[in-house]
Amino acid sequence: MAGIIAYGAYVPYNRLDRGTISQALGVPAGKGTRAVASYDEDTTSMAVEAACAAMATAPEGVTPASVYFSTAEPAYLDKTNATAIHAALGLGHEALAVDMGGAVRSGAGALRAGLDSREPTLVALADIRTGLPGSGDEANGGDGAAAFLCSSEPGQVIAEYLGSASTSAEFLDRWRLPGERASHVWEERFGEYVYVPLAQQAMQKGMQLAGVTIEHVDHLVATGVHARAVRAVIAGSGVRPEVVANDFSAEVGNAGTAHFGLMLADVLDRAQPNQLIAVLVVADGATVMFFRTTEAIAKYRAKSTVQEQVASGRAGLSYNAFLSWREMLRREPPRRPDPERTAAPPSFRSEAWKFGFTGSRCTECGARHLPPQRVCVHCHATDKMKMERLTDIPATIATFTIDRLAYSPSPPLVAAVVDFDGGGRFPCEMTDVDPSTVAIGQRVEMTFRRMYSSETIHNYFWKARPVRSSK
Amino acid sequence: MGSRGICDRVAIVGMGCTPFGEHWDRSVDDMLVDSANAAAQSAGISLDQLDAFWLGTMGSGVSGLTLSRPLKIDYKPVSRNENMCATGSESFRNACYAVASGAYDMAMAIGVEKLKDSGYSGLVMAPPPNDGTPASVTAPAQFSMLAPAYSNKYGVAPEKLKEVMTRIAWKNHKNGALNPRAQFKKEVPMEVIANSPLVAGPLGIFDCSGVSDGSAAAIIVRAEDAHKYTDKPVYVKALSFVAGPARGPMEQDYDYTTFEEVVASAKDAYQQAGITNPRNELAMAEVHDCFTPTELVLMEDLGFSERGQGWQDVLSGKFDLNGELPVNPDGGLKSFGHPIGASGLRMLFEAWLQLRGEAGKRQIENGKKLALTHNLGGAPGECVSFISIVGTEPAA
Numbered sequence: 049m050a051g052i053i054a055y056g057a058y059v060p061y062n063r064l065d066r067g068t069i070s071q072a073l074g075v076p077a078g079k080g081t082r083a084v085a086s087y088d089e090d091t092t093s094m095a096v097e098a099a100c101a102a103m104a105t106a107p108e109g110v111t112p113a114s115v116y117f118s119t120a121e122p123a124y125l126d127k128t129n130a131t132a133i134h135a136a137l138g139l140g141h142e143a144l145a146v147d148m149g150g151a152v153r154s155g156a157g158a159l160r161a162g163l164d165s166r167e168p169t170l171v172a173l174a175d176i177r178t179g180l181p182g183s184g185d186e187a188n189g190g191d192g193a194a195a196f197l198c199s200s201e202p203g204q205v206i207a208e209y210l211g212s213a214s215t216s217a218e219f220l221d222r223w224r225l226p227g228e229r230a231s232h233v234w235e236e237r238f239g240e241y242v243y244v245p246l247a248q249q250a251m252q253k254g255m256q257l258a259g260v261t262i263e264h265v266d267h268l269v270a271t272g273v274h275a276r277a278v279r280a281v282i283a284g285s286g287v288r289p290e291v292v293a294n295d296f297s298a299e300v301g302n303a304g305t306a307h308f309g310l311m312l313a314d315v316l317d318r319a320q321p322n323q324l325i326a327v328l329v330v331a332d333g334a335t336v337m338f339f340r341t342t343e344a345i346a347k348y349r350a351k352s353t354v355q356e357q358v359a360s361g362r363a364g365l366s367y368n369a370f371l372s373w374r375e376m377l378r379r380e381p382p383r384r385p386d387p388e389r390t391a392a393p394p395s396f397r398s399e400a401w402k403f404g405f406t407g408s409r410c411t412e413c414g415a416r417h418l419p420p421q422r423v424c425v426h427c428h429a430t431d432k433m434k435m436e437r438l439t440d441i442p443a444t445i446a447t448f449t450i451d452r453l454a455y456s457p458s459p460p461l462v463a464a465v466v467d468f469d470g471g472g473r474f475p476c477e478m479t480d481v482d483p484s485t486v487a488i489g490q491r492v493e494m495t496f497r498r499m500y501s502s503e504t505i506h507n508y509f510w511k512a513r514p515v516r517s518s519k
Numbered sequence: 520m521g522s523r524g525i526c527d528r529v530a531i532v533g534m535g536c537t538p539f540g541e542h543w544d545r546s547v548d549d550m551l552v553d554s555a556n557a558a559a560q561s562a563g564i565s566l567d568q569l570d571a572f573w574l575g576t577m578g579s580g581v582s583g584l585t586l587s588r589p590l591k592i593d594y595k596p597v598s599r600n601e602n603m604c605a606t607g608s609e610s611f612r613n614a615c616y617a618v619a620s621g622a623y624d625m626a627m628a629i630g631v632e633k634l635k636d637s638g639y640s641g642l643v644m645a646p647p648p649n650d651g652t653p654a655s656v657t658a659p660a661q662f663s664m665l666a667p668a669y670s671n672k673y674g675v676a677p678e679k680l681k682e683v684m685t686r687i688a689w690k691n692h693k694n695g696a697l698n699p700r701a702q703f704k705k706e707v708p709m710e711v712i713a714n715s716p717l718v719a720g721p722l723g724i725f726d727c728s729g730v731s732d733g734s735a736a737a738i739i740v741r742a743e744d745a746h747k748y749t750d751k752p753v754y755v756k757a758l759s760f761v762a763g764p765a766r767g768p769m770e771q772d773y774d775y776t777t778f779e780e781v782v783a784s785a786k787d788a789y790q791q792a793g794i795t796n797p798r799n800e801l802a803m804a805e806v807h808d809c810f811t812p813t814e815l816v817l818m819e820d821l822g823f824s825e826r827g828q829g830w831q832d833v834l835s836g837k838f839d840l841n842g843e844l845p846v847n848p849d850g851g852l853k854s855f856g857h858p859i860g861a862s863g864l865r866m867l868f869e870a871w872l873q874l875r876g877e878a879g880k881r882q883i884e885n886g887k888k889l890a891l892t893h894n895l896g897g898a899p900g901e902c903v904s905f906i907s908i909v910g911t912e913p914a915a
Contacts, residue, residue, distance in 0.1 A: 382640070384639050384640060384641070385639055385643055385645075387655060388645065388648070388649075390650060390651035391649060391651075393648075394648060394650040395650040395651065397650070401650075401652065402651070417769060419652065421769075425769050446771070446774075447664040447668040447671075447775045448667060448720075449656065449661075449663045449664050449667075449719050450660075450717075450719065451656045451657055451660035451720075452717055452718055453640060453641055453657045453660070453719060454656055454660060455655065461660070463654055465664065465768065467771045471771065472769075473768060473769055473770060473771050474768065474769075476654055477655075477656075488667055488668070499651060499655075507651035508651075509651060509652050
């Protein structure tokens, strides 16, 4: 029995009120908010957040043999981004880490490939969606990530994979050239004309393959790149209205490649055992996947539910901050040198530290070191260290500062010295934090971020943020 | 084994110091020529008589050629030293040891820094190629972390601590106003200091030392030769330099209200000089007031104040020019300016002037004959610390 054995979702902290777009540009932009990846996030870092959440709830001893990463907004081209996710999970070098990206549809393809794999496979999906100022994509897009650990280990599966079907067609509804900041779309009614039959055809085929019928669907996750077509397909599907899953368009927006993953994670957060879940992704054709929850889901607890993350976001992001974070607005930098580019050989040597936040603990006296050291700071023993990963260890602020002089893509830079539960200390940057609320004694947790980019090199590392997860 | 020191084995017989400030019209070479010649003139010698040179600069040049080229030194040893903000003191220390060892009869320690040519605000250091994981906070931000930690530990309200910081900046500006070589030769009202734009944490722009250009130099000979050059030599009583294991950012028991390296170097220096009560025995101290909370913490680390009491001593004026123990009578890094490689020697220059009674309007008259300089490089929890003690009287 193959299926999903663990999952994680990530909704970034910041929300842009669509009304701020209307106010700034004088165009209608709708109601509600959209989720916004912070200035220090990209699709790779958000995928790490979701993947870490999935692995934190994975059955003990399960190590993915493959990591598939899908996004339409890759941080690097020509170089695999999944390797950074794999390194951040601290999985060593014994795996296939591969990107499946470029188009929104790739996300559905990645999950299908993961479900079809004979070995445990982690599928990570992430996207940052934006458009030119004033566009529908800007207002209705959203940023987020989701990750699913697929395996066929009996007893571990929480959602059994029943089958999948797809249709594909070549036509221009939405497209973007490499390097472009925003996508182009054809006339909306044309896309609806092409998509609706393709989606219906995939649904029919999928139900036959899975041996299910529409009236037995308990949760319908339906999304895609064409909202109007998706609505039409739902309306004509014969599904009971109450089983249509929340698409979070009012709070998060459409997170592209990752969106069906966020919706599926939310369904799994709430699903009871023995429920039928249909997932429909409408993009360049359509893909449907069917799942049936098992008894194991009754005991499964996500690290943080989608609803909790949606509820714990911070509203009030200004439109100019949003524009500058997305590099649509270039602002005057501080009178300080740009950061040095991160060097490849030292980053290679410190992979476990830089990506996996792995320190060392002295086996003689127990002192913990961040970054890992060879000589113990406490008892001076040499080379008596064992490595320890601290990504999931909470910490407490010992002292802090608000640095208004330092270079930061979004000044001021907030830094804190944080003391980890169980030992060890590290001075680091803080993120997703209101500078006026930082205090000695505040509890923080680590989050994987893109610190800055310099000379085409992204500098990934961990920052502290006020504890956000509920558990 | 032990740190024995070279108490009274060498003496300073000449010093020079350029004005510190924004010297748009003067190069590194100009400043080196100026301070070297001023020091030689003060000792009544020509530069040709010197046997060896120690040049301190953090980033205004590399190798001894940075000095030998502008001074046209003919085939003599010139070392270039670097130890962050304690660079100038480090060149002085090495020159003293060279003379004490008997290797040379007369050595020069000289420091220089040109910071204002970078075009950036504050101090800029280019790190070696790295993995991008060290937190990229600025120097004021690193030192500003002392403030909330001190407030928290001793129950001093942040507003009260800001008053203490302001008092320190105000005092150093008041002293600097009496110093013709200082970068900022004027008093600054407390309300201007307190309301200056924030740089990092509670630090306003007036809580930070002056970014400046400058150079200072000293000429060192064996103590027994000192009177050949001057009637008022200044003897080296103690030289202590320590580098810490940088445990502050790594171990939870470091609390960001002290510099452990300073405590260690102070203990060593007091032992070398035979000082048991620094607050009573010293005529004055020049300390590393890179940022105002640094000076506060140093008062406790150097043993001038009891732990947790430094803030009260500051407010009561104990360290004012006419106080019990004047601290930074020349204006300190705050008002005199902080051209990195020159600062340690600038501190000694003030000790030299004060002990010889040549400090003009800011002359301290308390009858004491010992002065301390303290120079620090790095950040709280991970620094190097230098302390010298100099005096006018050799041991009997």
